[in-house]
Amino acid sequence: MKSNDYPGNPNSQTMHGLRTPEAIPKPQVSRATARALMLEKAGLNAAPEVNQTLSAALLEGELIDGERILANVPVNQIVKSPYQPRLVFDEKAIEELATSIQTIGLGKPIIVRRLPDGKLELVGGERRWRAVRLNGDETIPAVIQNMTDGIAMILALTDNGGEDLTDYEHARSYHRILENGEEQSQRALARRLGVNVSIVSRCLTLMQLPESIRAVLDKSPGLITCNYAKRFVDHVEAQPGIVAKAVQAMDEAGVQQEAALRLIEKEIAALNKDPTPPKNERRSIEGVGTIKVTGTRLEFKCEKGIDPQRLSQHFEEFLRTLDLSAVRSEVP
Missing domain, CATH: 1.10.10.2830 (Arc Repressor Mutant, subunit A)
Known part of the structure; x- marks a missing residue:
């Protein structure tokens, strides 16, 4: 009789006890190594003195995603953004915010980006940063994010979206x-x-x-x-x-x-309003004659030596080229 007991035969009685081989475990990356990789990707390795401070202050769960890091950063390492849309800060409102932060904490971290000199530029949350400084805190929770100038402009505006910017500040x-x-x-x-x-x-x-x-x-x-x-x-x-x-x-x-x-x-309106001409207004044009205006009537009297016929011809030619909009009455 032909044997069915051979390797690979699904009906073989001797193969039922075999298990699928377990996957080879991947090497585990330590939290410290992951942190270092994230800091390097975020460009935070160019200034050792800043990195040391940041690394020591990183929060639990600081790795947000591949582009951002959540960290407690030194307040004195932060510089203001040139793209801040807010022109005027209400000092009383800052004091109230500082009191709130002392009571219940900072509910929303600020947003910063790293500068070539190692400092962190404030992109969003200047009111929160000012309030924390007013409280005398040495660090503040911040999202550290790489971004272009254009993105910094957008984020600076959207981060202030709920804080009553004026129309001119938006503009x-x-x-x-x-x-x-x-x-x-x-x-x-x-x-x-x-x-x-x-x-x-x-x-x-x-x-x-x-x-x-x-x-x-x-x-x-x-x-x-x-x-x-x-x-x-x-x-x-x-x-x-x-x-x-x-x-x-x-x-x-x-x-x-x-x-x-x-x-x-x-x-x-006062500047544009033509003054009412005096009744029987008379004006002299030296060497030519005198103009007299009476209501809607205009008269011209020639001086001695001026030919009225020739003058009338020149006057007629002038009138034909006149821009009527310049002489129409504003009163209907």
Whole structure:
């Protein structure tokens, strides 16, 4: 009889007790090694004195993902961002935040990126950083992330999204991002930030104001909102001096937008209004004659030596080339 008991035969009685070989275990990477690899990938190995401090202060679970590290970083190693959208910080609000942090702790870490000199640039969370410094803390929880200047601009803006930035502060950041080329259009920028493109467009209108007015807004960014920006810009095109004076009054005397616009419009209307000519006005043109205006009637009396026929011919030729819009009455 032919034997069925041979290697490889699924019906073989002698093969039932065999087990599938276990996988060869992969070498375990220690937590310290993983930490070192992550720090090196994040570019934190170029400044040993900073790395030593950071490595000693790393939090439990600090490896967020392949691009970011959560760490307790020294407060004095952090420098401010040139892309901070906020122009004015409310010191009272900072003090209140500092008290809150002392009571319940810091609920959200700041965001930083590493600079070539070993310092950490603050990308998001300057109010939190200021509050922690006010409390005298030596370290602060931070997400350390590699990023380009363009990404730093975006994150600096989005991190402040819930902290009541003014329309002008938004406008400056939108303008900077578009000028940098991080986004190619207002619509693309709006989509990336998750806002309506009309909001981006209205805010950017504020950047059309002249530099002298924007210098005032740099100190008091809440003076003009995007809803009124177009009216201010339109008036600037007609009378920049009047608008600049009104904005200065807004800053110094607390004049509100609507009141300032009414003042601007009143002054511009007064400048554009033609004075009523005196009755029977008479003006002399030396060597030619005298013009007399009576209501809608205009008379011209020639001086001695002027031929009225020749003058009338020249006058007729002039009238044929006249731009009627320049002489039409504004009163219907």
